[in-house]
Amino acid sequence: MSLIVQKYGGTSVGTPERIRNVAKRILETQQAGHQVVAVVSAMSGVTNKLIELAAAVTGEEADPTEREMDVLLSTGEQTTIALTAMCLNSMGSKAVSLTGAQAGITTDGVHTKARISTISPEEVHRLLDDGNIVILAGFQGQTPDGKITTLGRGGSDLTAIAMAAAIDADLCQIYTDVDGVYTCDPRVVKDAQKIDEISYDEMLEMASSGTKVMQSRSVEFAKKFGVVFQVRSSLNNNPGTTVREETMSMESVVIRGVSLEREQAKVTITSVGDQPGTAGKIFGAISDANINVDMIVQNVSVSKCDTTDISFTVHKNDIAKAEAALAPVLSEIGDGVKVEARDGIAKLSVVGIGMKSHSGVAAEMFAALSSAGVNIEMISTSEIKITVTVAEDQIEEAANVVHSAFNLAQ
């Protein structure tokens, strides 16, 4: 008998019929001899309706208070746990719902994006030992003094991973509407393959470079606590992708996958004086404006003029915000400093822990792109990832040629 945590997202529980299907799957898991904790999200659409109601009562004069948004939004998951548990009951199964608070999930007090501080799993264990299936509300918890909190984006995945760690589950299954993680987006690369096993670090790098199966936050949590999890489809019985600590066999694969991200823009600050503190000022201003920066590239000037260019990428919708944020600091960082921003670019990354022990990966990637006539604009690397930017209208061709160069279709 194994102890299994399953997580079903909003689409999987989006209608009464789908809730019945999810209940059947949960029941089959129990009938196969396992103990099951199932984490469920709000039915798809419900959260948006609640947000609309909040906007309607608060009007345009103010954002809804975050404390009350949490009280409001947490009703979405609470509705789903009750429906799922009573559905299982109607099938003759012992099942009990728990809110985040009832399940002992304690968080800090940062409403709408709280962090889990502790989980007291006694009640979950007691219910499981008593033969129950436990249906647990994702995305929510409570502060030590009893305030309702929500965990922010990707919160239900986090609930599943964290509860799996707290109850020492044998396996955590994240059910979603895709079959798992692919070597590349199958809409772009037709012969992309589902990946059977991937390491936490690779999963993190894939997520950070555009493959949004899960939020990085949940993967980081799983890595920290050694929670093995599967990403798999709730629409079929395919085994999905298992995410775990890297193994020797994983390292024999040099490149695990190729990921891409469109709608990027490159912002370049030219003629920056080469003094300590300059980068801090630039990215402090960007960060204060809540803009997500991704690649940052700087080359210290080797010419006589003692200035350099700093470039970074942002989402193209953030260009105006970035320019506005930078305007006040330009004069501080040197005379003649200018900002140039341009969209129409995309990022392409190859990811694999195997590249740590293989040289020549970058060269092979660049050669493949070159042979296809794709110009590389920026390059950035980590231990297990190489990212380049290319013209957005060449990204699909670039992805295919790189995917082929590393034989990922096999």
Place this chain on the structure above:
Amino acid sequence: MSLIVQKYGGTSVGTPERIRNVAKRILETQQAGHQVVAVVSAMSGVTNKLIELAAAVTGEEADPTEREMDVLLSTGEQTTIALTAMCLNSMGSKAVSLTGAQAGITTDGVHTKARISTISPEEVHRLLDDGNIVILAGFQGQTPDGKITTLGRGGSDLTAIAMAAAIDADLCQIYTDVDGVYTCDPRVVKDAQKIDEISYDEMLEMASSGTKVMQSRSVEFAKKFGVVFQVRSSLNNNPGTTVREETMSMESVVIRGVSLEREQAKVTITSVGDQPGTAGKIFGAISDANINVDMIVQNVSVSKCDTTDISFTVHKNDIAKAEAALAPVLSEIGDGVKVEARDGIAKLSVVGIGMKSHSGVAAEMFAALSSAGVNIEMISTSEIKITVTVAEDQIEEAANVVHSAFNLAQ
């Protein structure tokens, strides 16, 4: 400065616009110098939608489990408290929402119709002392071991009355869609008057004889704990009806009001053997079938045949159920016993604590009915109420003539 508990029903908070109006009224109460706890119900329609969802996931094979129905239905009130509190926040006011559990409302474990066992008002006091308006979810509580419960019909009124008792509020205001309690239904008696003050006992007798402004349960609770409350409209600023312990001045009014209940049926069991235990068997069978019985009339026979007739009233929709329930006991209670059931009757009651010290009330009522040609079929009396049944097509005429006879329009 007074401490005021207000309660707003589902219609009063049925749309975002109405929630804004309720918030304004709450805010005005605070700005008049009072501390306010506002109990709110689920937005009208929401509870029915949740019940439909429950039916959809459980199918026809089983009723939804009551534990999970409570988890489900309690989301309705939780949604309203968050919306109301954030609405007040957007108006610049300090307001905080509390679920039943957060407000310290502890109940027994009888799901879907739990009874309040204790209220720990520390958190409510702390928030009030800190300058907050407290928005409290009606209809819900939790068991000592943390299960979510709901209080059943009239539960939000009960929450308001019970919290008013627990925090020793100066006043409890039950906002509804009528102006208060009337001397008779204004749709039937055109010159019916709003009653300014009524005693708990009169309110209870009015409720039990068809004037359904509030469930008897909440009035009983208020009487037990001496909670003075007003029933008033959320659509205007009329003072409403105050319900409290009887006073000397109340007794000077002989009759407080006239109430009526239609769609009744009379069930008569004829030729019942006059032996101990007979009535117990009859009403045991009726009670086991969950049928509400109201008036019961029996006259012990004075003739030689040693049998009697027992009559009682039920709602006309319960006739078939009552006959089915009685069938098995008929042979036990005597030979030739028969059941006769007939609908088309209505009940008319006069209520007033003043009748305790005034004789002749019954005679005056019967004379009035007689003068209008209304035949009386059954009579039943309590200390402060006289109820008769009449033909349903004469009930409006009967109500008007009795209302006039006691000068209730003045």
